[in-house]
Amino acid sequence: MHRPFAAPSRSVTASAPAGTRIYAVGDVHGRADLLSEITSRIDDDIRRRPIAHTIEVYLGDYIDRGPDSSTVLDLLAVRLVANRAVCLRGNHEAVMEGFLQDPAILPYWLQLGGMQTLASYGIELRDENETAFNLHRHFVDAFPREHELVMRCLRNQFSCGDFLFVHAGIRPDVPIEHQDPNDLIWIRDEFLDSTQRHERFVVHGHTPVPHPDIRPNRINIDTAAWRTGTLTCIAIEGSTILFL
Secondary structure, three states: OOOOOOOOEEEOOOOOOOOEEEEEEOOOOOOHHHHHHHHHHHHHHHHHOOOOEEEEEEOOOOOOOOOOHHHHHHHHHHHHHHHOOEEEOOHHHHHHHHHHHOHHHHHHHHHOOHHHHHHHOOOOOOOOOOOHHHHHHHHHHHOOHHHHHHHHHOEOEEEEOOEEEEOOOOOOOOOHHHOOHHHHHHOOHHHHOOOOOOOOEEEEOOOOOOOOEEEOOEEEOOOOHHHHOOOOEEEEEOOEEEEO
16 A cells, blocks of 8 residues: 655644544555554554554545445445544445445435445446345445444534544534534535644645645545545644654
8 A cells, every 4th residue: 555645744733632632544445455554653653652542543434436445344344343443424324324224225325336336235236227125225234233332323524622623514504513423424516625733733634635635624534445545634732743
């Protein structure tokens, strides 16, 4: 896996609590191979640099597009139990949740890469007459309890110290406690174009960038792992962001 950024670390104006290191991982999109490598790096970093408290935050969009969405959720299920990881909801998880409730959402999900997710569970669209209802039934039957646990544990946001972790971003000028959950997983331009200082420094993904995009008010770590082979992980300690 390629290293995401030339600089080994950067300083920002925000700060994590003393004695705490936060690991944040960008959009995985079905690349279980890259996620497995990143979690190994996290474990190695903790062994090499012990600290009182560590927190793992995964920024959402674990599924679709890449080949191994099911295995990604297997890995996250382990991190949830063993490491008390924080898993945020991405827009792709929201759409999959919608399909689990309503088969009619299938065409939209397929546009977002849902076919690759279904295939990772051994479900294939055999012909154009395959109904959404049949695919839904097969998917519900194939979806294991461990993955249901991951979905139930998904959060829309997570705060620690001066940092706010969300999938997509926030709506400027709206207090964090009043943010629309849809904005947290879908917003783009209104957030990305904003130069104002928010209540907290925002760590996010959702919008692919060639390398981590660090601004005075935010950092974007979605480096399009499914396509580029680069899954970005940062370690935040104090006011320093280290690229693993």
